[in-house]
Amino acid sequence: LRINLHLGLDVVELHIGLADIRNRCAVHSESGSVMVIPREQIATGEYLTRLYVQDPGDVDAKADRTTTPGDEKKSSDKKKRAEVTLEYIFGQANAVFAPYKIKIREGTVPDWYAAYQIGQRMSPKFSSRTPDGVDRIFIVGDACHTHSPKAGQGMNVSMMDSFNLSWKLAHSILGLTPHASENGADTVLETFEAERVDTARQLIEFDAKFSHMFSGKLNAETGLTHDEFLKVFRDGSGFTSGCGLEYKPSRLIWSPQNSDDMVVATGDPINGALTVGRRFLNVELKRYADNTTRQLHDELPSNGRYRLMVLTSSDLLEPDRQSQKALEACATIADKHPAGSIDLAIIHPLKERFEWTQIPSCVKRLAEMRTYGLAKTEDAYKIYGITKEQGAIVAIRPDGYVGALCRLSALDTVEKYFQGCLITI
Structure with missing residues (x-):
């Protein structure tokens, strides 16, 4: 196995005319490659920039592992890494960036630099x-x-x-x-x-x-x-x-093929469409109790609890329709498991104001500060790929991944999911 030697360094400020230097980008040329990663602002008010520079030579990945203990002669690859200098790194970077010239601002020094091998x-x-x-x-x-x-x-x-x-x-x-x-x-x-x-x-x-x-x-x-x-x-x-990962079906991940009661959201999962096995992404909402704009991820901290999120349909205020039945059933499901192990949360699509007395009393009891309407800037239903006429129930794991995505009527399926995750009381 032969792999490339790469060089990395963090510098305070670079002088270069390249417009993309403050964007994460990769630069290819006949002389090699450089990856540019803009970093944070430091105490002096300046900004760090990281460069990953490809060394044009190859190194033997096995050489370091075959060197015998006590052997004073290092492998050629170790020697090559030890001989890397700051001047060498900038020389290679300038060869890639040509005709642009790159240098460290006068009076500053690199935060660090090193050579490393890539191996998987x-x-x-x-x-x-x-x-x-x-x-x-x-x-x-x-x-x-x-x-x-x-x-x-x-x-x-x-x-x-x-x-x-x-x-x-x-x-x-x-x-x-x-x-x-x-x-x-x-x-x-x-x-x-x-x-x-x-x-x-x-x-x-x-x-x-x-x-x-x-x-x-x-x-x-x-x-x-x-x-x-x-x-x-x-x-x-x-x-x-972490937003590109998708866990496979398991006890904690119920895929849409497991039941006809599952919902398949429309849209791109990367942009927020609810997908079983993927992260439940953030949206901006308006909290009903105090009419304040909230970021949903701030409202659902990582505290080891499951979330039973009900996206009600537009029939929320109609007694004996599916939304109210789903809310009452989800409250019952949460009560069947240890206290504090499941948080009930509600999102509704209604624009008109309503009173607590118009919806099931369990909402105020279990989710008074976790009941939300839509914000002016974002439509959570559109982002999540759920229609306001259909609604959905989302089981969210403690690590923020969607465990199940069900129809409002699929209450037995929701209950079975949580029975596989938590003990009942």
């Missing part, structure tokens, strides 16, 4: 069972997957590993999850490995493809086009943000 490795398992058949040992982050460090994708995926494990582990320790396995294993906790191994595999495959394309040249000889590179470049945002 992944552990086949993220958990280990003790003789009693129960998962008791878990690994996350770099302990189970390594890849290029570009754009913080490793850090973000590692944090998602940890969060995925932490809420399931907390529920297991607190006795909130049903133990359906014959050996007493926690069937909810067991989903950690299945979900995160699949995510890591997707990340490794993407990273290998992206690293290969970044190191290649855009020309007819290689067959690599600008449009192909741009598509892969954009796809990478799914790993750095």
Whole structure:
């Protein structure tokens, strides 16, 4: 296996005439490639910029692993990394940016610079069972997957590993999850490995493809086009943000094929259309109780609770119609599980003002400060891909992923979903 050596550095301020220097972008030329990542403003008021610079030479990824212990002679690859200087990095960057010239502003120094190799490795398992058949040992982050460090994708995926494990582990320790396995294993906790191994595999495959394309040249000889590179470049945002991930069907993810009661939202999931297995994205809403504009993600903090979100239809104020039946049934479902394990939340599409007495009393009891109408700036129903005539019930996991998306009439399906996630009381 041979892979490219890459050079990285953070600098305070760059002098260059390139217009895109304050945008995340990749620059290709016959001399190689440079990725530009604008960073944050620091205490001096200036802005950092990160450059990833491709070294034109190759290094042997196996060489470092085959060096015998105690051998004073380092591998040629280690020597090459040790010999990298700031002047060398800027020389290579300027060759790529030509005819533009790039240099550090006088009086400042780089925050850091280094040379590193890109390699993709992944552990086949993220958990280990003790003789009693129960998962008791878990690994996350770099302990189970390594890849290029570009754009913080490793850090973000590692944090998602940890969060995925932490809420399931907390529920297991607190006795909130049903133990359906014959050996007493926690069937909810067991989903950690299945979900995160699949995510890591997707990340490794993407990273290998992206690293290969970044190191290649855009020309007819290689067959690599600008449009192909741009598509892969954009796809990478799914790993750095988490919004591009989609968990496969499981105890916690009920796909639309599982039941005719499921809803399939219309629209692009990246732009917010509700999709089972994907993140429940933020929208701006108006809270009914105090008529204030709220960001939904601020209203639903990551506190280990499931959310039972009811998007009522336009028949909300009509007694004995589907919206009111759904609200009453969802309140009953929440009451069947441990207190505080499920938060009820409501979004309605009505423009006219109404009184609490016109809707089921359970709404004020369980969701007084989690009942919302539409904001002037955004239409939550349009963003989520749900019609106001149909409405929907959304089961949201503690990590913010959609576990089930059901019709307002699919109350038995909603109840069965939560019975698989939480104990009943």
